[in-house]
Amino acid sequence: MIKATDVVKIYPNGVKALKGVSLEVAPQEVLVVIGPSGSGKSTILRALNLLEEVQDGEITIDGESLTHPKTNINKIREEVGMVFQSFNLFPHKTVLQNITMAPIHVKKMKKTEAIQVAEDLLKKVGLSDKRDVYPGQLSGGQQQRVAIARALAMKPKVMLFDEPTSALDPEMIGEVLDVMKELAKEGMTMVVVTHEMGFAREVADRIIFMDEGMKIEEDTPEEIYQNPKSERLKLFLSQIL
Amino acid sequence: MNSKRKDLFWNIFLVVFLLSVAAGIYASSKKVDYIWRWNRLPQYVVYKDIQEVRAPSDGIVSVSGKTVKITPPGSRSTPVLLENVKGISVRNGDTVFEGDVLAKNESYKLGPLLTGLLITLEISVYSIFFAIIIGVCTGLARISRNPFLKKLAIFYIELIRGTPLLVQIFIFYYFIGTIFNLGRMTAGVMALSVFTGAYIAEIVRAGIQSVHKGQMEAARSLGMSYTVAMLLVILPQAFRRTLPPMAGQFISLIKDSSLVSVISITDLTKSGREIVASTFSPFEVWFTVAALYLVLTSLLSYLVQLLEKKMSAQDK
Numbered sequence: 001m002i003k004a005t006d007v008v009k010i011y012p013n014g015v016k017a018l019k020g021v022s023l024e025v026a027p028q029e030v031l032v033v034i035g036p037s038g039s040g041k042s043t044i045l046r047a048l049n050l051l052e053e054v055q056d057g058e059i060t061i062d063g064e065s066l067t068h069p070k071t072n073i074n075k076i077r078e079e080v081g082m083v084f085q086s087f088n089l090f091p092h093k094t095v096l097q098n099i100t101m102a103p104i105h106v107k108k109m110k111k112t113e114a115i116q117v118a119e120d121l122l123k124k125v126g127l128s129d130k131r132d133v134y135p136g137q138l139s140g141g142q143q144q145r146v147a148i149a150r151a152l153a154m155k156p157k158v159m160l161f162d163e164p165t166s167a168l169d170p171e172m173i174g175e176v177l178d179v180m181k182e183l184a185k186e187g188m189t190m191v192v193v194t195h196e197m198g199f200a201r202e203v204a205d206r207i208i209f210m211d212e213g214m215k216i217e218e219d220t221p222e223e224i225y226q227n228p229k230s231e232r233l234k235l236f237l238s239q240i241l
Numbered sequence: 242m243n244s245k246r247k248d249l250f251w252n253i254f255l256v257v258f259l260l261s262v263a264a265g266i267y268a269s270s271k272k273v274d275y276i277w278r279w280n281r282l283p284q285y286v287v288y289k290d291i292q293e294v295r296a297p298s299d300g301i302v303s304v305s306g307k308t309v310k311i312t313p314p315g316s317r318s319t320p321v322l323l324e325n326v327k328g329i330s331v332r333n334g335d336t337v338f339e340g341d342v343l344a345k346n347e348s349y350k351l352g353p354l355l356t357g358l359l360i361t362l363e364i365s366v367y368s369i370f371f372a373i374i375i376g377v378c379t380g381l382a383r384i385s386r387n388p389f390l391k392k393l394a395i396f397y398i399e400l401i402r403g404t405p406l407l408v409q410i411f412i413f414y415y416f417i418g419t420i421f422n423l424g425r426m427t428a429g430v431m432a433l434s435v436f437t438g439a440y441i442a443e444i445v446r447a448g449i450q451s452v453h454k455g456q457m458e459a460a461r462s463l464g465m466s467y468t469v470a471m472l473l474v475i476l477p478q479a480f481r482r483t484l485p486p487m488a489g490q491f492i493s494l495i496k497d498s499s500l501v502s503v504i505s506i507t508d509l510t511k512s513g514r515e516i517v518a519s520t521f522s523p524f525e526v527w528f529t530v531a532a533l534y535l536v537l538t539s540l541l542s543y544l545v546q547l548l549e550k551k552m553s554a555q556d557k
Binding site for chain 1: 453455456458459460461462463464465466469473474477478481
């Protein structure tokens with residue numbers, strides 16, 4: 001479904017954030033990316049829908065190349081949902097409008113149909129009663145669930161999660177992870193950057209460990225946790241677990 | 242002392258302070274050789290306009306409804322019909338001679354101060370409208386990645402902000418106005434909108450840049466194009482934030498519009514000058530003119546406050 005080959009990202013100030021990272025995600029697979037801060041794990045995720053411009057390498061999603069100059073990036077982004085650490089809901093729109101905006105204005109869906117889709121999604125994330133409030137009136141956990149519903153409304157083939165629970169109070173992490181687990185169970189292809197080791201162990205099909213802009217290890221959760229091979233992963237796990 | 246009583250004390254102090262300032266001004270104005278003639282002013286605000294209808298020829302009047310018929314003496318001459326006459330003051334059978342008053346109409350008309358105020362309002366409304374368009378376009382160009390648009394915007398903003406408005410008005414009227422054959426009103430409105438547009442552009446730019454970068458990313462990640470994301474997500478949020486500085490800019494524009502009087506537009510300021518010339522009462526006239534500007538600007542800031550309250554209601 002997703003294939004990235006030797007992706008290189010250099011910031012204008014010369015910092016090399018990605019030094020040739022390759023990864024592959026099969027349909028319906030859940031890939032979790034872990035690593036210390038500054039390791040490039042968020043950068044590679046953001047590169048997967050070209051929110052981060054890359055200098056070298058190739059990325060294809062469902063067979064379509066992102067990095068080809070003639071690609072209509074907006075078309076591909078429709079197929080790739082993204083959930084951010086800081087939710088990024090549109091504060092001037094109600095919950096329902098947040099979810100229906102892209103389907104109506106990008107997919108040209110009929111308004112009644114978009115509202116139907118949005119209501120179904122709100123039911124799924126357990127926020128049907130909040131459809132007409134503004135994001136500012138919701139808790140962090142509720143906002144993130146709305147953000148997930150907003151991304152799902154475009155019926156994406158892939159969902160990218162960029163540390164979705166890092167900005168949340170501890171008691172709200174569970175509700176967001178539950179929604180994500182549900183999604184994984186339904187067979188959504190997902191790439192998740194997270195510090196939630198419990199979630200990674202339970203849901204991930206594969207885990208990638210990154211450090212200093214490189215992929216250090218890639219394996220099943222069992223192998224990563226019980227049998228880490230590199231010193232850096234051992235150190236990271238000892239700090240985080 | 243609790244804080245409520247403290248507030249009361251300072252409020253009373255403020256009133257006393259303002260009253261003593263007013264008394265001081267009054268006392269010092271007594272010292273100069275100036276006769277205040279406030280009674281001369283009202284006629285420049287509204288005045289009674291008297292229109293008279295006079296008899297075109299001699300004859301005997303017959304009135305029916307709004308029609309006046311004057312039958313001249315001698316059977317051969319034809320009667321004169323006056324239709325739709327208001328305020329008829331003659332009666333059936335009256336004998337009138339040429340030039341007599343048949344009807345008298347009194348109506349109240351706006352004096353030069355109010356017509357000037359309306360001109361100022363008209364110039365301001367047009368200028369605000371065009372300034373917003375120019376300002377938003379330039380603001381967007383200012384943050385564009387395209388070096389042509391970006392540098393053009395910077396050049397325009399620097400050029401306008403670096404030269405006096407009065408000079409710009411002269412250039413618009415005498416130079417551009419001559420080339421394109423513009424009227425003074427058009428030239429004045431253009432100068433004001435181009436001037437204010439440069440300031441609004443900077444406000445718009447700051448407003449857009451104050452919207453968190455994640456908003457654009459979220460919109461783009463949903464497949465929206467840059468333009469759609471700008472229109473639906475960024476600009477509405479930026480608009481709300483720029484409302485207070487925008488209001489300040491519009492108030493400035495209303496006040497700056499007084500400068501167009503130099504190209505002979507009879508706005509409030511020019512009316513004031515003309516009235517001073519005929520009454521020799523500069524003190525009264527300029528105080529009144531200032532008060533009328535204050536009415537316009539207060540009204541505007543009140544409207545903006547209402548809008549602000551309405552928009553912030555959705556926030557929290």
